[in-house]
Amino acid sequence: MSFRHRVLIIGTGSIGVRHLRCFQATGRAEMSICEALPDRRREVAEQFGVAHACADIEEAIRAARPTMAVVASPAPSHIPLALQLAEAGVHLLIEKPLSLTLTDADRLLAVVQQRGLTAGVAYCWRYHPLIAAAQQFLASQPFGRVLEIVCQTGQCFPFYRPAYRDIYYNDRATGGGAIQDALTHMLNTGEWIAGPIQRLGADAGHQQLEGVTVEDTVHVITRQGRASDVMGSYSLNQYQPANEVNWSIVCERGVVRIEVAKHRWMQQNDPAAAWEIHTIPPPDRDTMYKAQAEGFLDAVEQQAPPRCTLADGLQTLRVNLAVLAAVDSGRSLAAVT
Template sequence: MNSEKPHKVLVIGCGSIGERHLRCFLSTGRAAVTGCDVNEELLAQINKNYNTPVTTDWELALQDPTTTAAVVATPANLHVEMATMIMEAGKHVLIEKPLSVGMEGTEGLIELRDRQGLVAAVGYVHRSIPTLRSIQSFLGSGEFGDILLLTITCGQDFAHYRPAYREIYFADHKKGGGAIQDGITHLINWIEWITGPIETVYCDAAHQLLEGVEVEDTVNILARSGKTLINCSYNLFQAPNEYRVWIHCERGSVMGDVQNQKWGTLASGEENWNWRDANHGERDILFVTQANDFLDQIEGRSTQLSSLEEGIQTLRVNLASLESSRSGTQVRI
């Protein structure tokens, strides 16, 4: 292995998100990367575009002693089995969100990680957004006291940004599709990062407009974490690409405008918001940040990646939200 690149990463699944992982791990300059997929035509294009090795056999690629880590970017129903085999082979693993579509086998990942002494993280890339990282850090300082009310609104024209959504995992709940498992799960994971575990959830979800699929494209969640009341609204058809956060605490309020890359604070009794820029440029930068965090963690440094434990807790909320949307009742987690 090239001594200038101490990590060799296998990216399993080279669809849209897998290709982004491959590209962004290469962009760190710290890792050699191999792409793996069952689609040989896609692999040929990956090899041409990035001049990187490709393979159709991920299990064989794991046997390479120079491979140090793997990224699982396949449909979510395959994540736990693949992550288990990766860690059994002694490799670190970054698992795309959601961790799974059910709880079976998830707790075993923690035991296996600890027994093997490996890094295992879940790819909730919103933790890499500078606006949200800055807000998390500020709230963690305790300057404004406890969080009492948290509201997030988020939406986009999904068909414009992900035109292939009908043909991929998104169209199938069993593969991790739908707005709950694919979209609002990012918001839930970030919320739990700052509030702690969500304890109750009421979810109203529906298919409203997105053509060619039956899974939900609109989600409203009311939840509670300790004394914090939580409201989340998410849809996949609105015209503006929008992501806004409002957090009201004992001694002030915080607002984040992710799309415009800024956040602000207003202390109780003050009249003017104090705004800060939180520039992150184009979307690949977030995944490069996540890739660097993963490599840093392998090298023993603390990072802000979602742990397995946090990914499992977010999975509980995903499943509770799906249950609540079907039953029309509040679900305790």
Template sequence: MVDRYLIVSLGSIGRRHLKNLRILRPEAEIGVLRLHSSARETDLPEGADIQFFKIDDALRFSPTAAIVASPASTHLTVASSLAKAGIPMLIEKPFSDSCTGLDELIETAKARQLVLMVAYNLRFLPSLGEARRLIKTGAIGRVLGVRAEVGQYLPTWRPTVPYQRTVSAQRAMGGGALLELSHEIDYLYWIFGLPTRVSAVGGHYSDLEIDVEDMVSLCLEYDQSRCLAHIHLDLLQRSTTRSCKFIGTEGTLVWDGIADRLDLFDAASGTWQRIETDLCPDRNTLYVDELRHFLDCVSTGCAPAIGADAAYDVLAIVDAAKASMSGNCSVMVKGYGKY
């Protein structure tokens, strides 16, 4: 029997998933659901076998699995329908635009034993994975502080579309620096777990025609391990940057996500050394590896690398940061199942 897959929405990330899915599953039937598209029924996207304009029609397609690549503000509604129909899914990051309503979705997926994965593809970057391994094995001692930064100029992010029309620029679609650049929050959660509290400042500082925050600085405080992590997010930097410095009792580890490089300072010897890792040949490799992992989980029933509980916790940190910005105060983080 031929496998069937459904891709929800065909923005830039949806088209990327469509192309990669066709490579990984060349014989599969691939349908696309275009809920808010002006395309005609005759405008079948390259790589797709069939398209739908209503979710009920897509459900009757009976997909083996689905990829939800629509705006974050639509994730909960779409994913809930898919979960109730028993369809495993990969949801593009972030999980949703807030934690509200996600508990029921997660419980439905657990009750149906569905694979529910959220697409934080930096977890598939070898240099970042090696940074995590070194930290976990004590290569720089106990980590006391972290400084993560990511920045990219929004108008050049998706050059084929006016930036004002992109998801990133619109609050109603789940845009803004906190949600769109939440990879940094996810990988620090992956390494250190859920922080105790969050404090954040930020807002709309530029002349960009957007109704969301374009720059945020947040601090994650970990009481148990006595660690302070600072994250800077912005949609403003003309020179794209992504990096993280981990400050430990026995050394320092510096990850450069743009150069795909990892350097370690050893306090005992007083020297720096380059840590050799497998290089990522191109950005799309991360998406392919992520999708391959999801498909393998669907086939085997194994738990995905980024499950719903973890993705909820990442979003809980985002929600706490927004509450901190609004109330000008530090906010306790309530992760999944913590009330």
């Protein structure tokens, strides 16, 4: 079979394999992998029948000749690997967070622009059908501009990632902790809906998760939008039994609510009227990633821009770093006297 795209997946941990499975499911791409561990490389290559299974990036560029790559390696390696690929003329979808520092981020942006490449960051919540429907509705401003955005989310992280103690999550230096691993998704989604975060205050702590010391609970308040005229609030914990993501977006003449666990979004603009409710069939855990794969291939074909561009991902990285700085400064909360 002849494919228009040759997609290289770099890193075959759980998220790399998910990207591999979902890009393969599009039927639009020849798939290859880059994985340093021989046994893992062999296992994944056999499971998915990839065209090439390479041990390092140089071999992968030479043998697989990728037209695009998904960088799903540990977060500290994202930008160095992306630079190598961009300099070879490869389109890029980079896992979140874009990095853990700003080092070489502007250089990557410049190379992508100079080479005319498509590049994005894999903030998959922009492809959730509820989020996408509500964002599209709000973008047309039927209720006027957004005034306030509130996100409340939590889940039992050990249930979904039982090995959390032994992977990157256990150390901020490898991209771990609730801020860089989980809250970053919500911050990025909130910026898509209500504009870039300009100022923030934050508090975070380790409340419950056993076997780690990184934060598992975060509260952030924001001023966002181009004019900093939207007030925001984001809260997340990683130990409650219920897996839920709830949004409330209050506008000048109405409100939109998103309840992911109930598979619905709602709108209301009349105090005397009932909510207008929009429901969707329950999505599976690959739904967002399959939509993201299709969307990014469309972007490479210049049918539409990526929903989360490289510049968008860099903006959210700056927000991540600001949250960490606010928490670590010890000045995020004022004493009540």
